[in-house]
Amino acid sequence: MNCHADTTASTSIVATNTPQVMLVGQPNVGKSVLFKRLTGQYVTVSNYPGTTVEVARGKAMLGEQSMDVVDAPGINSLQPLAADESVTRSLLLERQATTVVQVADTKNLSRALFLTLQFAELDIPLVLDLNMVDEAQRRGVRVHNDDLSRLLGIRVVSTVATNGQGVETLLNSLRSAQVPTVQVAYTPDIEEAVEGIENLLPATLEGKRWYALALLARDPQLEQELDLGKAHLTAIERIRAHAQDGQGRSLRQVITQQRWQAIAAISEQVYSRQDAGRTSWGERLGWWSVHPILGWPILGAVLFLLYKFVGEFGAGTLVGLFEDTLFGKFVNPAVSGLLETLAVPAFVQEFVAGEYGLVTVGLAYGIGIVLPIVATFFLAFGMLEDSGYLPRLAVMLNRSFQRIGLNGKAVLPMVLGLGCVTMATMTTRILGSRKERVMATLLLALSVPCSAQLGVVLAMVGWLNPGGVFIWAGVVLGVMLLVGWLASRLIPGESSDFVMELPPLRMPQLDNLLIKTMARLEWYLKEVIPLFLVATVALFVLSKTGALAVVEAVMKPLVTGWLGLPEQTAGYFLVGFLRRDYGATGIFDLARQGLLSPNQILVSLVVLTLFVPCVAAVMMMVKEHGLKTAAAIVAFVFPFAFLVGGLVRIVVGG
């Protein structure tokens, strides 16, 4: 599954002739925007650290020569602490790239240098790109590129990737990439230990100094990859113990600290900042949105606008336009008419335009109902992403999420899940511990309705009893809290602490927003429409062969006895395994024909909302967490959904 244009998950492409250029840098410094500038290809870009979780590849032209460009997930250090960072490190250590472009946020030069110094130790040929130089200037930051270039021994180029400024110069400088000459002078005890470890490393290994420092700081993963043998490892352990002797803190901290001292010395000579004087409105709004009191009305306003746009405009106005007008008045009659004039057999007529017709049901569901809702949601969500509001939302909701064993970082996957759970499952990678990743995935699968389903629910609000929608929301939210609370106690492992960078609030760029929305829509449609058609065909076949009646009979005790629903709903629950929103849309249809009472609608909605979203989401779970965990989640979710549905029925009656 891929939502990025032309991306390959494989990490072992080694093209012998074409130079490989790799974009590396901290999260949220504009690597993906630069990637788009260089290659003309789009990868998801947002104002949120950790957007690129997969490696994207594309081609750029430098004069006559074509180059492979790789956009790597952001890293803060070459000794990573999070899962999404180790991908980039492996790419660097495998040395596939002939050239590395280090993309830096100009105003945060010193953090960039923290990586540059490590690249220097690793002997990696480099060009330093000081990106977002416009934002730095607005904040009164000045960097003397020439002096910096002299001190580091590499080319330094300033760019504004969003408008293309300086990108040409950057391209031309790629040929002159060099290994930085700058070296951190560590204290004698560390230097001695480094030399000792270097002597134990294989002679052919490039960038020994970095490896030695990493091993000194303790890096079990690296020890394993290098396969040094027991004798060498004991020797390293001895050197480590010797160096550690007399240090107040861990060697890793000592090394980090000395690196930062070197950075301070460089930064002093090239970096200056004048107070811009006044705070901009963006900054002020940024602070208000995390204010303990003002933050809540702002959050409320954001949710209200989101509901107005997606719930009323998307699920109301647009669905009306697409479903009732486009399909109801034009497509469906036209297709039926056409089939009749062609005098095709009744069987075909029914296949295309019947009760479970490919066009009248499959396409009408997929395009008429789901498309407008998903489109408006992705547009609104893209705006939130690009503005930089989501990390602030994470700050506001951190406490509530901690109650259920997660922390504010889980806000992104959860909110993204309102758009598409499959996509969101992939983003759980940004969470700190395995426990949190599994929990977030479970809660996504169980209780976060995706936009397609939300839309159907919103469309049915009118059919429910007054307050029915609140019961639905209350049950779903309650289940989320309860299961989260229980799971946080049952799933072994630690929760990580909440540490999150807040990027500046930025005005979303219209072109990025539109491209992003289109890319996501394409991905979504390619996945949804086929599944909707498959589900429709499945229902058609089941009903024609009489199997549907068997299924209805088999599921009768569950559907009629326990949930109190008419037998016809069994078929929709069955295809709900494929895509729950298809099931919900089917229920919607039954409700429209007046076959369900308001309480029955409520019960079936609750059950379907708690269903695992779709086949694609299950596959993503397997990919991210392995077959065992995914199977456990699925095995829990389905019976639980029916259990809760039955309980709701008992409470509301019907």
Added chain:
Amino acid sequence: MPAPASSAAPGITRCAICGYEYDAALLTCHAACPLGAHCAVICCPRCGYSTVDPARSSFTKRLVGLIQHRAAETGKTEAGGATRLLDLKPGQCGHVADVDGDSDTLLQLSQYGLLPGTPIRLASKYPVPIVQVGQTDLAIDRSVAAHIFVDL
């Protein structure tokens, strides 16, 4: 309302009118009152001035708890005289004096440049402490921020 006078021993009430100090727990004057068990009113054995015993009010207990909690938080300093980051007022600046502990999270902080010697500004404290390090705004869980000490 006569607060539990700081000069007096705990549990001792000092009458606001006559200054007599007495232990409210030993008062037996209202023992016959049917509301006795839930009654928070006490009166001075010397002058008869009646007042509400703060120790018997759950509201006050909460307030006192909050005040003592804050006092305890502000009181804590490291041996070297550095202040806890969380004791700064929002907007106050300082230099990081020490980051104790050795967990991954603290290492993560060092990747953002938050290390001893770095200038740091506490931008806000609630709902999550937010610090400014260089040009980076960082939201840090309270439990982690508690490990950071600063020199003013």
